[in-house]
Amino acid sequence: MTDIPRPAVTVLSGFSPAATGAVARRLLVDDPSLLLVVHSIDDLADGTVRRLVRTAAGIVEDVTVELVHGCFSCTLRDDVLPTLVRLAHERPGSDLLLALPRAVEPEAVAAACAHSPWVAEAVRFDSYVTVVDAGRITGDLDTTDDLRDRGLHVAPDDHRAVADVVARQLEYADTILTWTPPDTDPLDRVRTATLLRRLVPWAVPVDADTGDLPAAIRRTHRHDPRLPATLGRALAGYPIGDQAPTGDWGVASLVFEARRPFHPQRLHDALEDLAGLTLRARGQLWIASQPDTVLGFEAAGGGIGLGGLGYWLAALPPARWTEASLDRRLTADATWDPYYGDRRTTLAFVGLDLASDALTTLLTHCLLTDDELADGHDTWPTLPDPFAGCFTHPETTDAPA
Structure with a gap:
């Protein structure tokens, strides 16, 4: 029996519906067999989601879906993914284009797929494309608005910041598609391209004007x-x-690395300044008072987020190291320190007119001093710790995928 290739799914995300919609229409016109799947959340407050499936020729499906458990993430799992699988079976010769609502992060799709192995048997997620409106990206990354301030929250308890959502849409993408308004100043165009390259150096940049x-x-x-x-x-x-x-072009980026831990109180006191110095920050760190826990760090829109990512391997018995990914173990082995083990801080910062020297000085000041190191690690748990009790220890050694 001949194997039928799985339809390829291209996921479009972005915070500008006009730009994302224009890209989707262009793709539909190019391929009459392509199926576009869109979930409108305009009626989310009424507990419903509208699912549209269309081709360049017109609408194939227009269905109102009840919101599962009042949660769009649950609806994503219980309607979006089954819809893709069903369409793949009904139209095996058609690829699929999934256009996400503006406030939905593409990683939510990937997480739902990771817990639904039956999806991978029917379709192949080919690329996650984030569409960027060059005329508004800087403002969206710099705003202090929450989604709720703009009426874009997807659940009653959705308190995400606009800047956080925009940053995560960019960072999960393997392709960044820039949609530039025709009246954009050429210098602004170059600056935006530079900013995107600094924010997501791993993604392939594509200009919407490409042939x-x-x-x-x-x-x-x-x-x-x-x-x-x-x-x-x-x-x-x-x-x-x-x-x-x-x-x-006014865009700078800095990667700060250190083996010694942060002093918890000094780091806490510096958080507001760190948020003010940068447009986006991300990475992992450790604090002296909680040496077992890997802490994830991110900043955007003037806010800071810290959360547990699991255990350092050095804090676990060797028998448990196999719980970590092979890449994690190889990296730990290659960078292992006889005193700190795999514990290390790696933070990336991106900003407009970024004061890199001041940022480096501030971060270095937050690390333990030579005298504090000399006191020995037995004294570190006694340091004043505003973060005490804030981070739980997950059962896994790895950061969530």
Whole structure:
């Protein structure tokens, strides 16, 4: 029996519905067999989601779906994925284009797929493409608005910041498609391209004005489901940023690395300044008072987020190291320190007119001093710790994928 190739799924995300919609229409016109799947959340407050499936010729399906458990993430799992699988069986010769609502992060799709192995048997997620409106990306990354301030929250308890959502849409992408308004100043165009390159150096940049846009973003095989989540990439040996402290076109980036731990109180006191100095920050760190826990760090829109990513391997018996990914173990082995083990800080910062020297000085000041190190690690748990009790220890050694 001849195997039928699985339909390829291209996932479109982005915070500008106009730009994302324009890209989707262009792809539909190029391939009459392509199926576009869109879930409108305009009626989310009424507990419903509208599912549209269309081709260039017109609408194939228009269905109102009840919100599962009042949760769009549950609806994603219980309606979006089954819809893709069903369409793959009904129209095996058609690829699929999934356009996400503007406030949905593409990693939510990947997480749902990871827990639904039956999806991978029917379709192949080919690429995650984030569409960027060059005229508004800087403002969206710099705003202090929450989704709720703009009426874009997808659940009653959705308190995410606009800047966080935009940053995560960018960082999960393997392809960044820039949609530039025709009246954009050429210097702004170059600056935006530089900013995107600093924010997501691992993604393939594509200009919407390129001659063969479909070939640039469809059937590229760029998506790798084995890649760790952004905050845990450095743990597995993947780069998380560029080292360009002086920058160009006003955009600079800095990667700060250290083996010694942070003093918990000094780090806490510096968080507001760290948020103010940078447009986006991400990575992992450790604090002296909680030496077993890998902490994920991110900043955007003037806010800071810290959370547990699991255990350092040095804090676990060797028998448990096999719970970590092979990349994580190889990276730990290659960078192992006789005193700290695999514990290390790797943080990436991107900013406009970034004061790199001031940022480095501030971060260095937050580390333990030579005298504090000399006191010995037995004294570290006695340091004042505003973060005490804030981080739980997951059962896994790895950061979530």
